Amino acid sequence: MRVDIISIFPEYFAPLDVSLMGKARERGILDIRLHQLRDWAHDVHRTVDDTPYGGGPGMVMKPEIWGEAIDAVVGAAAAGGEAAPEGAVAPRMIVPTPSGRPFTQEVALEYAKEPWLLFTPARYEGIDSRVMAEYGFRLRVDEVSIGDYVLAGGEAAVLVMVEAVGRLLPGVLGNAASVADDSFAPGTMENLLEGPVYTKPPTWRGHDVPEILLSGHHGKIARWRRDEALRRTAEKRPELLARLDPDSLDKHDRQL
Numbered sequence: 001m002r003v004d005i006i007s008i009f010p011e012y013f014a015p016l017d018v019s020l021m022g023k024a025r026e027r028g029i030l031d032i033r034l035h036q037l038r039d040w041a042h043d044v045h046r047t048v049d050d051t052p053y054g055g056g057p058g059m060v061m062k063p064e065i066w067g068e069a070i071d072a073v074v075g076a077a078a079a080g081g082e083a084a085p086e087g088a089v090a091p092r093m094i095v096p097t098p099s100g101r102p103f104t105q106e107v108a109l110e111y112a113k114e115p116w117l118l119f120t121p122a123r124y125e126g127i128d129s130r131v132m133a134e135y136g137f138r139l140r141v142d143e144v145s146i147g148d149y150v151l152a153g154g155e156a157a158v159l160v161m162v163e164a165v166g167r168l169l170p171g172v173l174g175n176a177a178s179v180a181d182d183s184f185a186p187g188t189m190e191n192l193l194e195g196p197v198y199t200k201p202p203t204w205r206g207h208d209v210p211e212i213l214l215s216g217h218h219g220k221i222a223r224w225r226r227d228e229a230l231r232r233t234a235e236k237r238p239e240l241l242a243r244l245d246p247d248s249l250d251k252h253d254r255q256l
């Protein structure tokens with residue numbers, strides 16, 4: 001997967017050089033390219049913002065700069081300037097915004113199927129809306145929010161989304177099964193929180209590991225883990241239980 005990120009703070013994405021994402025880049029599973037938006041601002045101060053039409057607080061990011069940057073990043077591949085990833089003619093453009101649709105595990109799985117993503121994290125009060133209109137169809141523009149709280153800009157949201165999507169790509173996680181066991185993962189864990197985890201020693205400061213986990217009885221361990229997931233979900237996120245497909249609950253689940 002190719003990932004392009006256009007930002008006035010490309011240094012914000014240094015964390016993508018380390019850990020899982022760093023290893024995925026070294027192994028060629030993820031091809032992340034960072035672009036400084038100001039490289040397409042041609043005035044002496046490399047200005048990227050201006051006052052909002054209609055008045056109001058803050059500044060708005062200028063459409064011309066974004067248009068030149070996106071055309072340069074996307075056009076280079078589409079114009080044959082370089083091999084587009086896996087024949088993709090154009091990327092999916094993802095715009096973090098407080099007013100976007102919720103970014104969920106389902107959306108992460110949707111993005112993980114794309115050969116090429118273009119993230120456009122902005123600052124100030126956002127990007128002139130004509131930019132999303134200009135690329136809406138050709139780049140399948142998707143405006144998303146990572147949660148109901150307010151950030152200072154889109155960069156942190158892109159870090160979250162790149163990690164959530166990147167870890168789903170084949171070969172990134174050592175044990176593919178752990179993706180299936182994720183909280184919210186489609187299948188048996190859909191809309192359930194993960195249960196508690198333990199490792200050695202079996203007793204630590206008087207706290208014992210639940211006996212069942214030392215039993216070696218895989219069927220009973222799986223049952224215990226599902227019970228813990230249901231209990232924890234009921235306690236911390238009861239609204240998720242309402243989304244559970246009743247057919248996914250067995251007789252034992254229903255007794256809980």
Ligand SMILES: N#Cc1c(N)n[nH]c1-c1ccc2c(Cl)cn(Cc3cccnc3)c2c1
Binds near residue numbers: 097127151153
């Ligand atoms: N994704 C997401 C997301 C989230 N979940 N919270 N905040 C954001 C987010 C994303 C992009 C920007 C841009 Cl550009 C500017 N701001 C600051 C701001 C604050 C209040 C109202 N308008 C803009 C952003 C906040």
